[in-house]
Amino acid sequence: MKKNLIALATAALMVTGAQARTLVINTDDQNPAPKEAFTYAVDTFKAKYPDINVEWNNFDREGYKTRIRNFLTADAPDVATWYPGNRMAPFVDAGLFTDISDLWAAEGLDKEMSSVEATMTRDGKQWMVPYSYYQWGIYYRKDLFDKVGVDVPETWDQLLAASAKLKSNGITPFTIGSKFKWTTGGWFDYLNLRQNGYEFHMDLTAGKVKYTDPRVQATFDRWDELVSNGYFIENHATYNWQEGMAPMVQGDAAMYLIGNFAVAPFKEAGLTEDQLGFFQFPEITPGVPMAEDAPADAFFIPSGAKNVADAKLFIAHIASPEVQTEMNKILGQLPPSSQAQVGDDKFLKAGFDMLSGAYALAQFYDRDAPAAMAKAGMDGFQEYMVKPERREQILKNLDRVVDRVYK
Amino acid sequence: MMLTTQQKRALTPWLFMAPGIVMFLVYVIWPIGQSLRLSFYQWDGLSPPTFIGWENYIELWYDPTFVVALKNNVIWLVLYMLAVPFGLFVALFLNQTVTGIRLVKSLFFFPFVISQVVVGLVFAWFYDPNNGLLNIVIGWFGMDPVSILADEDLVTYGIIAAGLWPQTAYCMILYLTGLNSVSPDVVEAGKIDGARGWSMLWHVVLPQLRPATFIAVVVTVIGALRSFDLIAIMTQGGPYQQSQVLAYYMYENALSEYGYRMGYGSAIATVLFLIMMVYIAGFLYKMYRDEQRS
Incomplete structure (x- = not known):
């Protein structure tokens, strides 16, 4: 009997030990291309950090818009997708996002992603890191x-x-x-x-x-x-x-x-x-x-995240030029990182040329207002x-x- | 402590009703109170709510969409009532003993069984200005195609027509069961007195169908006031809010993508609730009176 108890306790310890490196990711697009791009990002992350146990949930886009309100207040994941600009404002104001300005500085994103920095910023801090945008x-x-x-x-x-x-x-x-x-x-x-x-x-x-x-x-x-x-x-x-x-x-x-x-x-x-x-x-x-x-799609860390350290690793991974290049090749969109390569497609090339020469980027009426x-x-x-x-x-x-x- | 027989008798009905009362309080009365309270607040569902007094109601007063929604609700109430006579006539037509009538009856009842979402989709395709059946048919008569769901003057009528299809089937079933209990003796007596055709229907059959008519009217009123699914599927209140009704406008303000104005949504819900209360109070009064009589 006593032996069993000890076994149980060790098992419990092992479970909590393993949980310390569990990373929960919520994403919001089940269409084939975005799903493949997310799969790529998650798989390469797993390969890079084999001791992190990644739990990835992919929701449909419309349902996610209501669901995010529930999971941010009740059972927050460690990383999730959302839209920047005014669409993130209510959540930031309610204190549901984690400030990741330090990550922006550490990864040099203010230089690599300067064109989209303003939209990721509120109250002088950065809250999101984009993985894709389009013209x-x-x-x-x-x-x-x-x-x-x-x-x-x-x-x-x-x-x-x-x-x-x-x-x-x-x-x-x-x-x-x-x-x-x-x-x-x-x-x-x-x-x-x-x-x-x-x-x-x-x-x-x-x-x-x-x-x-x-x-x-x-x-x-x-x-x-x-x-x-x-x-x-x-x-x-x-x-x-x-x-x-x-x-x-x-x-x-x-x-x-x-x-x-x-x-x-x-x-x-x-x-x-x-x-x-x-x-x-x-x-x-x-x-x-x-x-x-040029609306962007981005990742953020909820303030209720249990594993902020690994969440930051994941976001840094998303921000890296290689991942940005590959994800956007799959998506058929543009990488926000200036160090990344643009896919070989005439529409992407035209869009990239246009946006590189753009005076400024608006997010879209429903994100700017x-x-x-x-x-x-x-x-x-x-x-x-x-x-x-x-x-x-x-x-x-x-x-x-x-x-x-x-x- | 021992209860006297009298006390026991007084207590028993309350004990039997207790589970129902508890459920009703928790799931109906409490949320109504909550939503009334919320209608005096400004709340996005995330940050703490701020009390703003009557401001939501004042805004409603000046909100052009609210006026449109209210007007459309009245149109819904009036035109949806057509389901009652339609249902009666279909029921009278089907109330005969012919081979295969059961199959025909179930086919007529079919639209009520399928989901409102499917009804909405079917009618949206039916109205489609390019490939829809409606425009092909009116094209045969040399008329120009109309885009019912994009025309602010026609859109509400178009959606109500879609809603009448299942609602007629519902009223038909109510009348069919009612017709079963029409006493053949009375009909026979009416025949002897020379009643036939319309006068038979009006003076002999309809009075016996009063309970069915009553229920049909009540479910139709409620159906009209809570019309939601069809609007969500067919137009989302559009074009530019012209097919809006209170129930959908409430949802759009409180819970849709650009909404999360819980207080304003609650204020709309309160208005809808008050309108429904008029009918519910009338309904309860009639039930009470009928019970007194019997």
Whole structure:
């Protein structure tokens, strides 16, 4: 009997001993490519630190958005994925993230990842380390452009001229699916960034400027030049972003302002490398430096993490140039580390060149603006795209939301 | 201590009801109180809640989406009621003894058995402006395609039409069981007195179906007020919040991706609760009156 007890006690000791080096990782994407990229990161980490017992849970993206609130407060993992910018703000403010500024300094990330440092920062400290980001821009049907005889536009006037020519040839210039409203956020971001510049856009999303401001009105004037001429497909509010690709695949529409994640579905839908092209959103106000939308995905350490030491090892592993290179080759996206290699793909190369020359990087409307503002804003943008005559009323309503959200 | 027989008699019903009362208090009354309390706070579900008094309700008053949701709830309540007469007529039609009628009955009941999510998806495809059956059919009559789910004036009606399909089946089943208990003697007597057709239905059959009608109306009112699944699947309240109803707007504010305004969501829930209370109170009053009578 006594012997058994001792055996039990030793066993318990061994279990707790082993637990000291258990690392729990939660990730949020079950799509094939992201899953493979996470698998790569976890497997190489295990190979590097064989005495750490890694427990990896991969959740689906939508479910994760609710689940993160539960696991951060109740049973926190050691490392988890989330979005930086304003999307991490409520958690940081509630004290649920661990400050990893020391890791940023120790790994030299402030130099290697300087382009995304601002978004990972809140209250002067760094809270997340990105593993991937991607460009936004206009994806277009090269063959349709050639058939109609238009060139890739570099200025707003050229874009309008190209659109007019496409339209007169029976091709709708732009497709979009706005059932889930974030696609309209991309349009607002780019029009505002090109019309008024990065600083103004940041002031607006930080609540320092009203939506009825004449400068925002000017942004909407540009939007009007597309909407009121019928340059967007009809009924776009019925389609989600994937369904919005159909008119372009079928040759009824020529362009789509979207993120690089659309390339894989475009190709799966049957478009070849020769048919599909990419160009930077054209210049609107001459002299305004070109800033781009480039949302990043990142890892963080919850404040409830039990194994912070090994969690930092894992994040350092994720930040290393080799892992960044390989993960993003699998993802078909761009590595945030300047020391990493960009995958051999024309869209990635184009995106990388564009972002390297970018004046500044915005995260995307729903990450730059607080959640309540982003929601009201994107509702308004969608309504505007369907009912442009209601613009004044929509902007006034957004001002009311501004007063509430930023007080 | 010994209880007298009288005391025992007084105590027994409470003892039998105790488990139910405890459950009701813990899972219904307590959460209602909590949510009422929360509606006076601002809370993101993470940081400590701040008391803000009536501010959530004041904001509701000026919130254009709330007005749309309230208006849509009224449209839902009125049009959803169509399920009751529809269900009655389908039940009358099916209440006959023909070979294979059981199979037909179960086919009519089928939409109520399948999930609301499936109903929503089926109707979303049906309405699709490019490939949907609806637009193909109206195309035969030379009409232009309509995109019901993207049109702010049509979207709510489109969703209600989808909701009526399963709800009619539900009312039909209620009436079918009701029709079983219609007394043949009374119908016979009515025939002798010369009642037929509509007057037979109105004066002889319908009065006997009153209990079924009552239940059908109650479940339909509740179904209309808590309409949620179809909106979540078909439009998420869109285009630009025009198909919003209170139940979904509450969810969107409290629990969706850009939400986590628990206080504001609770304020919407409170308004919805008060509206439901009107019906529930009426329902309880009627039950009480019926019991007094019998």
